[in-house]
Amino acid sequence: SLLANCSSSHVEFKLLPGNKTFEYIERNVYKGSLDSCTTYYENMTIPTDDAEHHTLKYDSIRVEKDGQVEPYNDTGDVDFYEGCHDCLAMTYKTSTIRFLLIYKREGAHRDVEHHKTHHNDLKKLAECLKFPHDRVYTYDGLADFCHKKSAPEASQS
Numbered sequence: 001s002l003l004a005n006c007s008s009s010h011v012e013f014k015l016l017p018g019n020k021t022f023e024y025i026e027r028n029v030y031k032g033s034l035d036s037c038t039t040y041y042e043n044m045t046i047p048t049d050d051a052e053h054h055t056l057k058y059d060s061i062r063v064e065k066d067g068q069v070e071p072y073n074d075t076g077d078v079d080f081y082e083g084c085h086d087c088l089a090m091t092y093k094t095s096t097i098r099f100l101l102i103y104k105r106e107g108a109h110r111d112v113e114h115h116k117t118h119h120n121d122l123k124k125l126a127e128c129l130k131f132p133h134d135r136v137y138t139y140d141g142l143a144d145f146c147h148k149k150s151a152p153e154a155s156q157s
Helices: 112-128
Strands: 006-015 021-030 038-045 056-065 068-070 076-084 087-094 098-104
Touching: 006 098, 076 112, 098 112
Parallel strands: none
Antiparallel strands: 006 021, 021 038, 038 056, 056 068, 056 076, 076 087, 087 098
16 A cells, blocks of 8 residues: 555645645655655646535646656545644545545644544544545654755745
């Protein structure tokens, strides 16, 4: 499993002009390749149809591994939920894969003991959303991250 081999993951959101689309940038370091960074760039668009509620569509994905662009041809849906008071839960569904990703606010991500106190609540969220929870990835508070980041003047959190 892709997530089982993840050592660390960092996410950025950047609102694009027009306020209807934002760029989602996910940078992952995988076990066994700690000097390697895989970055996913996706444009997510706010739905125009009120019936779609909070489901965002993405159709533009670019994957970079060690600075080389790799082909990736898929589209999908993303839903966001508040997983806890300082985290963001995201369901990510394509034609081939379905993930539940839960991210902590930067600065709170290293408090592993605090994360453990929320584990049961997040497990209930996974059950409610019909995700298996037998193969859970949890950041260990120690693993290094990809050291690329958007320029501060371009970054919008």
